Amino acid sequence: QLQLQESGPGLVKPSETLSLTCAVSGYSVTNRNCFWGWVRQPPGKGLEWLANIHYTGGTYYNPSLKSRLTMSVDTSKNQFSLIVSSVTDSDTAVYYCARRWAHDYHMDVWGTGTTVTVSS
Amino acid sequence: QSALTQPPSASGSPGQSVTISCTGTSSDVGGYSYVSWYQQHPGKAPKVMIYGVNKRPSGVPDRFSGSKSGNTASLTVSGLQAEDEADYYCSSYAGSDDLVFGGGTKLTVL
Numbered sequence: 234q235l236q237l238q239e240s241g242p243g244l245v246k247p248s249e250t251l252s253l254t255c256a257v258s259g260y261s262v263t264n265r266n267c268f269w270g271w272v273r274q275p276p277g278k279g280l281e282w283l284a285n286i287h288y289t290g291g292t293y294y295n296p297s298l299k300s301r302l303t304m305s306v307d308t309s310k311n312q313f314s315l316i317v318s319s320v321t322d323s324d325t326a327v328y329y330c331a332r333r334w335a336h337d338y339h340m341d342v343w344g345t346g347t348t349v350t351v352s353s
Numbered sequence: 354q355s356a357l358t359q360p361p362s363a364s365g366s367p368g369q370s371v372t373i374s375c376t377g378t379s380s381d382v383g384g385y386s387y388v389s390w391y392q393q394h395p396g397k398a399p400k401v402m403i404y405g406v407n408k409r410p411s412g413v414p415d416r417f418s419g420s421k422s423g424n425t426a427s428l429t430v431s432g433l434q435a436e437d438e439a440d441y442y443c444s445s446y447a448g449s450d451d452l453v454f455g456g457g458t459k460l461t462v463l
Contacts, residue, residue: 272454279356279442279454279455279456279457280391280399280442280444280454281454282444282453282454285450329399337405338444338445338446338452339389339405339444340399340401341404341410343398343399343400344398346398
């Protein structure tokens with residue numbers, strides 16, 4: 234049974250780089266029919282799609298954040314990651330990782346989320 | 354890429370039906386059959402309730418249904434139950450592998 238588990242630093246200082254990892258268990262990240270992605274939710278606010286990646290390397294980013302986002306996949310560890318550069322207060326959020334089917338655009342399995350606070 | 358428009362709140366009594374709208378443009382909701390709806394209880398991860406406009410994943414009660422007309426998609430919850438009280442978010446494909454969410458609707462079961 235597929236399970237996703239996010240991990241992150243918890244607290245990041247403004248202007249620094251945020252690194253998040255999503256460990257995948259019970260399923261291979263190399264399944265060609267899946268994309269892997271990130272969604273975040275600022276406190277008290279709605280969901281925001283950030284990025285998706287296919288294990289072959291194809292990556293897709295939210296246009297409004299594209300310059301600060303980098304996704305990667307580590308097939309040897311069966312996990313994927315997101316880097317957010319030059320963070321500000323507005324990057325404070327719960328970050329979720331999720332699976333998305335290649336030929337559809339819904340996310341059917343989600344992690345429990347990891348809270349990231351940007352503060353000096 | 355602008356967020357889809359949802360009403361901030363909706364409500365209904367147990368047993369009643371409630372419909373939540375999600376308005377976009379011809380570049381997202383109106384242009385593709387890839388509208389999804391997510392339910393989120395406080396402190397929990399979202400759960401997909403509807404995908405592909407009107408498809409229900411296995412395990413989702415048939416009280417939940419989706420539809421679309423033009424640039425507006427809708428989620429209808431029939432036979433409201435207490436456990437349906439949650440936040441609901443719509444999402445749509447917006448071309449070029451972009452995804453956009455709605456602002457969310459808080460559903461209250463009176």
